[in-house]
Amino acid sequence: MKTRNKLLATALTLAVPICTWAQTEVEPNNNTGQATAVAYNTAIAGSTGACSPTDNSIDYFTFTPPSQGALRLQFSASNSGAGDLDITVNIRNNSNQTLGTFTVPAGANNVALDTTIHVTCTGTDVYYLVFNNPSSSVCTNYSFTYDILDPFYGNDGENNDNTSQATDTIAPGTNMDGHVNFYYDDAIDYYRILAPNDGMMTVQVVAEHAGNTPGTVTVYLKNDIDQTLETWTAKVGGNSMPDTTTFS
Numbered sequence: 001m002k003t004r005n006k007l008l009a010t011a012l013t014l015a016v017p018i019c020t021w022a023q024t025e026v027e028p029n030n031n032t033g034q035a036t037a038v039a040y041n042t043a044i045a046g047s048t049g050a051c052s053p054t055d056n057s058i059d060y061f062t063f064t065p066p067s068q069g070a071l072r073l074q075f076s077a078s079n080s081g082a083g084d085l086d087i088t089v090n091i092r093n094n095s096n097q098t099l100g101t102f103t104v105p106a107g108a109n110n111v112a113l114d115t116t117i118h119v120t121c122t123g124t125d126v127y128y129l130v131f132n133n134p135s136s137s138v139c140t141n142y143s144f145t146y147d148i149l150d151p152f153y154g155n156d157g158e159n160n161d162n163t164s165q166a167t168d169t170i171a172p173g174t175n176m177d178g179h180v181n182f183y184y185d186d187a188i189d190y191y192r193i194l195a196p197n198d199g200m201m202t203v204q205v206v207a208e209h210a211g212n213t214p215g216t217v218t219v220y221l222k223n224d225i226d227q228t229l230e231t232w233t234a235k236v237g238g239n240s241m242p243d244t245t246t247f248s
């Protein structure tokens with residue numbers, strides 16, 4: 001039986017070079033507490049259905065991304081039957097709530113099919129990836145790799161959600177990068193400025209998001225006791241194309 005598994009793995013590796021993996025699932029992995037941990041940017045292999053060991057239920061994997069950005073999931077999957085099968089894969093948060101559901105095709109006759117999925121604005125806490133067994137009569141083999149594509153702008157120094165947490169004073173003419181509304185993150189960022197002289201202040205906001213329609217972000221100018229002096233609406237470019245708004 002061991003020899004057979006080894007041969008099968010070798011055959012898959014030859015058929016699809018990206019199918020090579022450095023990790024393998026550990027059964028039972030049928031709930032969050034049993035989830036197999038996945039290393040960053042390292043392929044992991046699993047199987048479900050009439051395989052060895054037989055498992056006709058579900059496979060849980062868990063990982064914690066090292067940075068905010070777009071989560072990229074690259075799948076390769078096949079099954080031992082005569083027809084392609086669709087594996088339903090869920091991504092869940094640290095409370096095991098489903099955030100999204102994908103269809104990953106598993107090629108017939110053990111010939112792997114590749115699928116890439118992107119999940120935008122992901123955060124740096126626990127995620128679960130859950131593979132639902134598509135058939136108990138065949139063996140479905142799969143592997144996947146996760147990594148993070150960097151966002152357009154760098155992150156800010158959280159926590160910065162009120163005046164007392166806005167600890168850095170920004171010099172005039174200094175550009176600051178930041179993120180709002182990433183998953184597991186928050187939607188408010190405070191920055192402190194100390195005007196060097198009387199006169200007219202100009203603030204330029206350049207912003208983008210991954211959605212395909214433009215949006216807006218509200219910018220407040222506040223005094224040293226958190227009272228709002230001005231409320232501005234800055235443009236947020238769609239399709240990751242930055243848009244610029246200038247206030248004074």
Ligand SMILES: [Ca+2]
Pocket residue numbers: 025027046047048055058059
């Ligand atoms: Ca399994």
Ligand SMILES: [Ca+2]
Pocket residue numbers: 027028029030055057058059060
């Ligand atoms: Ca399992």
Ligand SMILES: [Ca+2]
Pocket residue numbers: 156158178179180185186188189
């Ligand atoms: Ca932020």
Ligand SMILES: [Ca+2]
Pocket residue numbers: 158159160161186187188189190
């Ligand atoms: Ca914040």
